[in-house]
Amino acid sequence: xxxxxxxxxxxxxxxxxxxxxxxxxxxxxxxxxxxxxxxxxxxxxxxxxxxxxxxxxxxxxxxxxxxxxxxxxxxxxxxxxxxxxxxxxxxxxxxxxxxxxxxxxxxxxxxxxxxxxxxxxxxxxxxxxxxxxxxxxxxxxxxxxxxxxxxxxxxxxxxxxxxxxxxxxxxxxxxxxxxxxxxxxxxxxxxxxxxxxxxxxxxxxxxxxxxxxxxxxxxxxxxxxxxxxxxxxxxxxxxxxxxxxxxxxxxxxxxxxxxxxxxxxxxxxxxxxxxxxxxxxxxxxxxxxxxxxxxxxxxxxxxxxxxxxxxxxxxxxxxxxxxxxxxxxxxxxxxxxxxxxxxxxxxxxxxxxxxxxxxxxxxxxxxxxxxxxxxxxxxxxxxxxxxxxxxxxxxxxxxxxxxxxxxxxxxxxxxxxxxxxxxxxxxxxxxxxxxxxxxxxxxxxxxxxxxxxxxxxxxxxxxxxxxxxxxxxxxxxxxxxxxx
Numbered sequence: 421x422x423x424x425x426x427x428x429x430x431x432x433x434x435x436x437x438x439x440x441x442x443x444x445x446x447x448x449x450x451x452x453x454x455x456x457x458x459x460x461x462x463x464x465x466x467x468x469x470x471x472x473x474x475x476x477x478x479x480x481x482x483x484x485x486x487x488x489x490x491x492x493x494x495x496x497x498x499x500x501x502x503x504x505x506x507x508x509x510x511x512x513x514x515x516x517x518x519x520x521x522x523x524x525x526x527x528x529x530x531x532x533x534x535x536x537x538x539x540x541x542x543x544x545x546x547x548x549x550x551x552x553x554x555x556x557x558x559x560x561x562x563x564x565x566x567x568x569x570x571x572x573x574x575x576x577x578x579x580x581x582x583x584x585x586x587x588x589x590x591x592x593x594x595x596x597x598x599x600x601x602x603x604x605x606x607x608x609x610x611x612x613x614x615x616x617x618x619x620x621x622x623x624x625x626x627x628x629x630x631x632x633x634x635x636x637x638x639x640x641x642x643x644x645x646x647x648x649x650x651x652x653x654x655x656x657x658x659x660x661x662x663x664x665x666x667x668x669x670x671x672x673x674x675x676x677x678x679x680x681x682x683x684x685x686x687x688x689x690x691x692x693x694x695x696x697x698x699x700x701x702x703x704x705x706x707x708x709x710x711x712x713x714x715x716x717x718x719x720x721x722x723x724x725x726x727x728x729x730x731x732x733x734x735x736x737x738x739x740x741x742x743x744x745x746x747x748x749x750x751x752x753x754x755x756x757x758x759x760x761x762x763x764x765x766x767x768x769x770x771x772x773x774x775x776x777x778x779x780x781x782x783x784x785x786x787x788x789x790x791x792x793x794x795x796x797x798x799x800x801x802x803x804x805x806x807x808x809x810x811x812x813x814x815x816x817x818x819x820x821x822x823x824x825x826x827x828x829x830x831x832x833x834x835x836x837x838x839x840x841x842x843x844x845x846x847x848x849x850x851x852x853x854x855x856x857x858x859x860x861x862x863x864x865x866x867x868x869x870x871x872x873x874x875x876x877x878x879x880x881x882x883x884x885x886x887x888x889x890x891x892x893x894x895x896x897x898x899x900x901x902x903x904x
Contacts, residue, residue, distance in 0.1 A: 497529070499594075518557045522543045525541040526538065554579065581608045584604045585602055586603070609622070649663065649750045662728070665752060668751040698768070708751055771883070789897060796892070799858070803855050805884070806883045814875050816852055817876075830867055831858065840858035
């Protein structure tokens with residue numbers, strides 16, 4: 421065969437193209453390859469969306485946690501009640517509710533003697549069955565200041581705050597406002613009900629600053645000498661931080677020396693030292709236990725609830741004995757010993773200072789005084805204080821009996837509708853250097869409250885604090901320190 425014949429045949433073979441078998445293979449394999457690539461791309465896009473959602477939810481949870489921790493840290497009072505009662509603890513009346521929706525958690529605090537804050541974590545419908553949004557509402561002095569959405573589409577049945585109470589405390593945040601010093605930790609579970617803005621399940625946890633070091637055992641041991649005493653755990657809003665002074669040593673001193681004024685030193689748990697001079701003149705008196713008598717409120721019970729009982733006793737002492745408050749184990753009351761028939765007993769405390777370990781002036785404390793008996797018709801108890809805190813004169817503020825009651829029916833007028841507390845501005849929460857309690861009300865059963873006052877000293881302590889007791893029967897007064 422010549423070369424022209426071979427070339428013709430090769431040209432003919434090159435023009436034949438793909439065979440049918442080759443074409444069928446291509447048609448079958450190419451879609452498989454393209455489909456695999458497309459499936460991988462879809463999976464990558466879906467994974468990217470899921471990762472993005474998870475990162476967003478995680479970020480939202482962190483924002484929620486930061487806000488939650490800040491609010492719980494600042495709280496002085498806490499409740500999970502769906503209809504929080506009005507707060508009177510800061511003087512005057514502050515609405516306990518804030519914002520709209522169903523309160524999941526409400527927190528309240530006051531800065532100095534000024535602005536009162538109420539923060540509510542409100543559940544609001546999300547538009548999807550079985551899920552709610554959580555909105556933070558902030559109120560200042562009873563007026564709504566701002567709202568902020570914190571979480572969306574959470575399960576309302578799972579979003580229930582769970583408190584851990586300080587050892588020895590008995591409290592119920594679901595019933596009403598509770599002192600934050602009672603709550604050691606507050607946990608909040610958030611469960612995403614679908615399409616939400618939080619991680620599928622998150623537990624937020626925070627601790628109120630008010631509960632830190634609130635256990636008397638954590639305050640450290642006292643130094644030496646007469647020691648102030650705490651009430652039994654669970655018997656008062658400040659039972660672990662209000663330390664009542666013990667005046668038992670005065671019973672062994674001569675009346676003449678006390679009338680002239682005697683210096684006293686009392687040890688305060690934590691190594692602090694309180695020094696002052698006390699002078700008592702007028703109608704006869706004695707240092708006495710709480711309660712001073714069966715109808716007194718301080719150191720007694722009200723409807724079975726103890727109020728600063730067992731002051732200075734061991735923590736395993738019963739808080740109630742035979743239906744009455746358990747007697748104190750120290751003598752924190754200065755109590756008239758005979759019917760004075762309008763002859764006053766005057767108690768004057770001067771040059772009162774509190775020093776920290778090492779001798780430096782202590783800060784952050786408050787001196788407290790209280791009616792240790794009852795003020796009945798024809799009787800009165802009045803207090804006055806002198807000294808300065810910076811450029812401001814010292815003045816008394818109210819130390820509430822409970823978060824919802826300042827002083828119960830103490831200083832109650834005979835018509836039961838008004839109080840016999842002067843000045844009238846004090847009843848509205850305005851501090852005053854002079855406060856007087858009179859009453860036209862006579863009770864044959866324990867009262868529902870007692871008047872308790874506090875004064876924040878300046879750098880130089882308190883110059884003088886004078887109490888005048890006038891009893892047609894008997895009157896009594898107590899003093900103590902509210903520790904930071």
